[in-house]
Amino acid sequence: MEHLPTTVTEVELTLDDVNLELDSPEGFSGTYGDAED
Amino acid sequence: MSRAHAARNEVDGPEGGSTTVEQMLGSWEPAPGAARELRRLHAAALNTHVARALAAADDNPQSAQRLQELAEQLRTSSWTTPEVAFTQYAILAKGRTPTGEQHSLVLDSLSAIAAGPAPATAVGGRTSMPEWAPYAMRLFEDDQVREQRQVRWELVLQDEIAERECRAALELLADAWPAMAGVVEAYVREILWYTCGDVPASRSLCVAQAFGAVFLHRRADRIEAAEHLAHEATHFELIARMAIDPLIENGDAPARSPFRAEPRPLGRVLHACLVSARLTAVLERLQLVLPASDLPTVQRRRATAYDDFAVAMSSLKATAQWTPRGQRLFESMQELLARGPGDVAPS
Numbered sequence: 001m002e003h004l005p006t007t008v009t010e011v012e013l014t015l016d017d018v019n020l021e022l023d024s025p026e027g028f029s030g031t032y033g034d035a036e037d
Numbered sequence: 038m039s040r041a042h043a044a045r046n047e048v049d050g051p052e053g054g055s056t057t058v059e060q061m062l063g064s065w066e067p068a069p070g071a072a073r074e075l076r077r078l079h080a081a082a083l084n085t086h087v088a089r090a091l092a093a094a095d096d097n098p099q100s101a102q103r104l105q106e107l108a109e110q111l112r113t114s115s116w117t118t119p120e121v122a123f124t125q126y127a128i129l130a131k132g133r134t135p136t137g138e139q140h141s142l143v144l145d146s147l148s149a150i151a152a153g154p155a156p157a158t159a160v161g162g163r164t165s166m167p168e169w170a171p172y173a174m175r176l177f178e179d180d181q182v183r184e185q186r187q188v189r190w191e192l193v194l195q196d197e198i199a200e201r202e203c204r205a206a207l208e209l210l211a212d213a214w215p216a217m218a219g220v221v222e223a224y225v226r227e228i229l230w231y232t233c234g235d236v237p238a239s240r241s242l243c244v245a246q247a248f249g250a251v252f253l254h255r256r257a258d259r260i261e262a263a264e265h266l267a268h269e270a271t272h273f274e275l276i277a278r279m280a281i282d283p284l285i286e287n288g289d290a291p292a293r294s295p296f297r298a299e300p301r302p303l304g305r306v307l308h309a310c311l312v313s314a315r316l317t318a319v320l321e322r323l324q325l326v327l328p329a330s331d332l333p334t335v336q337r338r339r340a341t342a343y344d345d346f347a348v349a350m351s352s353l354k355a356t357a358q359w360t361p362r363g364q365r366l367f368e369s370m371q372e373l374l375a376r377g378p379g380d381v382a383p384s
Contacts, residue, residue: 031264
C-alpha cells in the first residue's frame with residue numbers, strides 16, 4: 001500500500017483510498033439561468 | 038508521516054480553528070486547510086495515475102523511465118490541472134492514446150506540478166484555446182439540451198471587464214467569508230468565460246474532465262461571479278470528497294432535485310444540496326458586506342438558495358442510504374437547515 005504524507009486524526013488516508021472513477025460523465029451547470037445541476 | 042505534516046493538516050482558516058480531512062468530510066462548512074489536504078490526496082492520486090499510464094504506453098525505454106521517475110515525484114504532489122484531468126477522463130479512461138501534442142502538453146503540466154506549489158487562481162490571460170475548454174462546453178451543451186435549450190456557445194479567453202469583475206469577486210468573497218474564499222482558492226485553478234447569445238442558460242459550469250477550470254458567463258458581475266465561484270468550487274470539493282467516500286450507498290437512485298423537472302441520481306442531488314447549503318450561507322455573508330443598493334438581489338438569491346437547499350434535503354432524507362461519513366454530513370446540513378432562512382451564517 002502506498003502512503004501519502006497525509007494523515008488525519010481519525011483515519012490515515014492513502015492513495016489507495018482515492019477512487020478516480022467518475023460516477024457520471026455529465027458536467028455541472030450552475031445557476032442564474034433557470035437550469036442547473 | 039512527519040509530525041510537521043500532521044500539524045499542517047490540522048491548521049485551518051481564520052474561522053474554523055483546526056479541522057482535519059476526516060472532520061471536514063462530515064460537515065457542510067468550508068474548511069480551507071482540510072480542503073487543501075483533500076486536494077493533495079486527490080491530486081496526487083490523479084497525477085500519479087496519469088504519469089504511470091503514459092509511461093506504460095511509451096515505446097521509448099528512456100522516456101518511459103523518465104515518466105516513471107516523474108510519477109514517483111508526483112506521489113507527493115499537492116495540486117493538479119485541467120489538462121491532467123482531461124488526459125485521464127477524456128483520453129486514457131476511454132482507451133485512447135494521447136496524440137503527440139496531447140502527450141507534450143500533459144507532460145508540461147505534470148512537470149510544473151512536480152516542480153512547485155499550486156499557483157494562484159488564473160483569471161483569464163490565455164492566448165490559445167486548450168482542448169479541454171470546448172470539450173467542457175460540449176458537455177454543457179448536452180446538459181442544456183436535456184433542459185430543452187439549444188445553446189450556441191462561444192468561449193472567451195480574454196475580456197477586460199470579465200477579468201475585472203472576477204478579480205473583484207475573489208476579493209469580495211475573501212472579505213465576506215475568508216473560509217469559503219479559501220476553498221475557492223484551493224480548487225479553482227483557472228477561470229474562463231463564455232457567451233450564449235440570447236438563449237437563457239446556466240451562467241456557470243464546471244466538469245470533472247477539466248477539474249479546476251470554472252467557466253463563467255462573460256457578463257457576470259462581481260456579486261454573481263462570487264456566487265458562481267463558491268458554487269463551482271463546492272462541486273470540485275465534493276468530487277474530491279466522493280473520491281474518498283461515496284457518502285451515499287445508492288447514489289444512482291433517482292430522486293427529486295431542486296433544480297430539475299426530471300428526477301436526478303441521488304449523487305447529483307447531494308451535489309445540489311451541498312452547493313445550495315453553501316450558497317445560502319455565502320449570500321447571507323455577502324449581505325453583511327455589500328451596500329444597501331445590492332441587498333434586494335442578494336436577498337432574493339439567498340431565499341432561492343434556501344428553498345433549493347430545503348428541497349434537496351427533503352429528497353435526500355426520503356431516499357438516501359448514507360455511509361457513516363455521509364450520515365455525519367447529512368446531520369451537519371440538517372443543523373444548518375434548522376437555523377431557518379434568516380440565520381444561516383455561522384457566527
